[in-house]
Amino acid sequence: MLEKQQKMSNEVKGFYLYGVCSALKLERSREDIEMIEGIDSAEKAFFAPYKDIRAVVSEVSLEEFGSEEIERKAKEDLQWIKDKASRHDEVIKAAIKIDGDSLAIIPMKFGTIFKTKKNLADSLEKNYLRFKELFETLKGREEWSMKIYLKLRLLENGIKKTSVVIKEKSKELCSMPAGRTYFLEKEIDEMAAAEAKKSVSGYISVFLEKIKLLAEEAKENKILEKEITQKSEPMIFNGAFLVKKEKVDEFQKEIQKLRAEYEKIGFVFELSGPWPPYNFV
Template sequence: MPLIYVFGFVPEGNEKPGLPGIEPQTEVAYVTSDGISAACCEVPESDYDQEALQTNVENMHWLKDRAYHHHHIMHELQQHASMVIPLSFGTVYEKKEGLLSLLNERAADMKRLFSELQGKQEWSMKLYADRSVFDPQFQQTEADIQAKYEEIEQLPRGKQFFEKKKLSNWLKERADQELKKKGEQLHSLLEPHTSDSIRKKVWEKKLSGRTEDMVWNGVYLFKDEEAAKAAADILRGEQEKLTKEETGIKIEAAGPWPPYHFAVLEEKETTS
């Protein structure tokens, strides 16, 4: 018996036809109730029941294309409907009745979200630093750091080794603080143009796939398209300054995305 894979929700009347489903030879269909349409498709129980799905998502070969396709469908719906409530990859219902029940119970909450998100855009802003460039440049421009080096040079040779090691650790902390400060400065420049923002955990290199350190990771819900353009202009100007100063810092902004971080349906409280 097939299960129902759900991509997300759009207002009734904003459905986009002809989208391919999550599996080959399937197509996105819509289940509609109380003014809300769920974009969904049938999937085989053998791959998408709870146990099978948990196993499959650990298989990167199986997951990669499907996760990308899920995001692609959400982007297509966002472009077509201008507002969408995206769901995470792997949201599955056993029966149509369960999905209809959700639509009926949460229709008012979804309509409120659609109203709040109308015309707004989600973007991400990440900050990367090439530490082989930034750290030496930072040390050269800090007067107190140069003074500490000069103090160490006056010490006996045996003590210099340990003091230089302590100084190296201290310098790393100072450089970390300076990079965080730069991220906060950029964040504060974007804030006036946003309705909401979220500071996220920075990724390790094995996750980002980059040689540089990620030193800032934020997502921003801009008030409208003009606000997003204004923010892009600000970041462009800031990047020009950073490049001119040879800081090794790179700003990467991307979007607009479906509002994964801001179109969140709060859990309903239950009473016993």
């Protein structure tokens, strides 16, 4: 026990930065933030104020959370990375809820660590004006994520019913002997598949044209593979939208309209949020 205490006392600590937010109501919320468990479960989160902003931080062991150690765990212990990244997000969400108003928070990427308080203070000073600009951009706005998946077979079947060329080909099947239809059926399937794939970008453009009217900013992100999404359908769009709070209901209703109109032909819409605005900082 004594050996463990000595090890803990000798441990070099750093400061893990979750995000930066306004310093308004700092005294009222100081105790609230100190109830939140940090990314290192042995430490609580706290505010590190600078002028009229505050950093949301907690102490961490540099032995466990050093950049080299995080890189090693990213290769060897993905579950640790997932758990800590999830805790990172939870702390940011908890910090947002403390003030209970339209608090803007600038989230930091996972693994942002400073070795000393001075390093942290220097970073806040250096980026102060940039942070103030971002507060104005993010104030009263929320980030929403929309992913679209495609049931390709459903879209292909719809094309077979609407394509003039394919319908003409299909008529030929009726006059052919049963044993000779295979190659024509295969040709029809290939034509429908090609037309379906060609039409996807056009559909996405239509969707975005409607959705972007209700968003302040939009950003397209990398398409995720099935191994990551754990879905049977391929992802065809992955985007983030910065939406004014007063327009969120209208934004959600527009997604619902798209679902009602396009899910029957194969497009699956997945809306989630609000999220910390990682995509707009």
